[in-house]
Amino acid sequence: AQSVTQPDIHITVSEGASLELRCNYSYGATPYLFWYVQSPGQGLQLLLKYFSGDTLVQGIKGFEAEFKRSQSSFNLRKPSVHWSDAAEYFCAVGVVEYGNKLVFGAGTILRVKS
Amino acid sequence: NAGVTQTPKFQVLKTGQSMTLQCAQDMNHEYMSWYRQDPGMGLRLIHYSVGAGITDQGEVPNGYNVSRSTTEDFPLRLLSAAPSQTSVYFCASSYQGGDGYTFGSGTRLTVV
Numbered sequence A: 001a002q003s004v005t006q007p008d009i010h011i012t013v014s015e016g017a018s019l020e021l022r023c024n025y026s027y028g029a030t031p032y033l034f035w036y037v038q039s040p041g042q043g044l045q046l047l048l049k050y051f052s053g054d055t056l057v058q059g060i061k062g063f064e065a066e067f068k069r070s071q072s073s074f075n076l077r078k079p080s081v082h083w084s085d086a087a088e089y090f091c092a093v094g095v096v097e098y099g100n101k102l103v104f105g106a107g108t109i110l111r112v113k114s
Numbered sequence B: 001n002a003g004v005t006q007t008p009k010f011q012v013l014k015t016g017q018s019m020t021l022q023c024a025q026d027m028n029h030e031y032m033s034w035y036r037q038d039p040g041m042g043l044r045l046i047h048y049s050v051g052a053g054i055t056d057q058g059e060v061p062n063g064y065n066v067s068r069s070t071t072e073d074f075p076l077r078l079l080s081a082a083p084s085q086t087s088v089y090f091c092a093s094s095y096q097g098g099d100g101y102t103f104g105s106g107t108r109l110t111v112v
Helices: none
Strands: A001-003 A010-014 A019-021 A024-027 A032-036 A046-048 A054-059 A064-068 A073-078 A087-095 A101-104 A108-113 B004-007 B011-013 B019-025 B031-037 B043-051 B054-057 B064-066 B074-079 B087-094 B107-111
Touching: A001 A032, A001 A087, A001 A101, A010 A019, A019 A108, A024 A087, A032 A064, A032 A073, A046 A054, A046 A064, A046 A073, A046 B011, A101 B043, B004 B087, B011 B019, B019 B087, B031 B107, B043 B064
Parallel strands: A010 A108, B011 B107
Antiparallel strands: A001 A024, A019 A073, A032 A046, A032 A087, A054 A064, A064 A073, A087 A101, A087 A108, B004 B019, B019 B074, B031 B043, B031 B087, B043 B054, B064 B074, B087 B107
């Protein structure tokens, strides 16, 4: 069965520091991979996506993610975190066989300290 | 362009009551889904649809019904509300799934 693991429930970084959020997936074929962000009380906003091509993908708000097939990983990175990046981040895999439904990880809550 | 619109934003139900959560999108998306979000569990798929007249169950379908009579609307019906259905519900739509889904702002449901 498809699954997504986000090993870190909470991460705290200082403003201006770099950020890496981890995501590992289990899926038999080449997956669609996504990162979403959710601010408190809000819906989810798509940060970036990957299906094929360049394994380093750029997204909105200065985020990027790298797909590593050998490690079944799709980690999210940002070189310099801003206080406004504090939110919950979700990694998801799209399951092609079921209408590209999304299977989500449990999420990582990012706290930014000034 | 309204995107994905969910109503109501908040709802309190008594155990055993029924209700319908509304979801509408104006982007002519074929794919629509309902998720529930619970702390520490991410989002779990309840039901999904790949077009009008076509629906299927997701990971946690028990206690919920859906239908898709039009491309625009995908209502979620709670048949007999239970406290375990207290959650935040999100509707999402996509052109074909691979582009990613657009999410509504959610409905916070409390069952007492």
